[in-house]
Amino acid sequence: MVLIAESKEKLEKMILELEKAGKEAGMEINFGKTKILANTTESYHIECKGKKKEKVQEIIYLGQLITFEERTEREVKRRIILAWKKYWILKRILKGSFNNKQKSKIFNSCVLPTLTYGSQTWTLTKKNRKHNKNHAKQHGTIHTKYKTKGQNNHTKH
Numbered sequence: 001m002v003l004i005a006e007s008k009e010k011l012e013k014m015i016l017e018l019e020k021a022g023k024e025a026g027m028e029i030n031f032g033k034t035k036i037l038a039n040t041t042e043s044y045h046i047e048c049k050g051k052k053k054e055k056v057q058e059i060i061y062l063g064q065l066i067t068f069e070e071r072t073e074r075e076v077k078r079r080i081i082l083a084w085k086k087y088w089i090l091k092r093i094l095k096g097s098f099n100n101k102q103k104s105k106i107f108n109s110c111v112l113p114t115l116t117y118g119s120q121t122w123t124l125t126k127k128n129r130k131h132n133k134n135h136a137k138q139h140g141t142i143h144t145k146y147k148t149k150g151q152n153n154h155t156k157h
Helices: 008-024 071-089 100-116 126-139
Strands: 045-048 051-056 058-061 064-067 144-147 153-156
Touching: 008 045, 064 071, 071 100
Parallel strands: none
Antiparallel strands: 045 051, 058 064, 144 153
């Protein structure tokens, strides 16, 4: 759940109202998972149930990085790292003796979604594209061979 308020005081009031409504429904706020993200340079905390929650610079919400500074750059870098981790988890399959069609299906269903999740919200710049190309060069590229009827083997990068 996300609460959006114009001030610290309004946010504290909203938290108290949410806590009260939750209790009536038999639920309670998990303050261990609660984060405060604000677009201000002011350093502050929110207190509820005697517990202080400090302001953070970024959070992961519904699988995406939420921050006020360099959001797209940081999210693209994070997604690339996650995709490579997924790739190396599947290394035995993707670099193994499985046929290319099977490898392609595994890659397309496991690695690509990890990389592209939330990409509809990214604003890519020349700087992002350059970083992506450099990252691919550092980690090597994936080569998939395919054969078309009546033609020689081609390598797709």
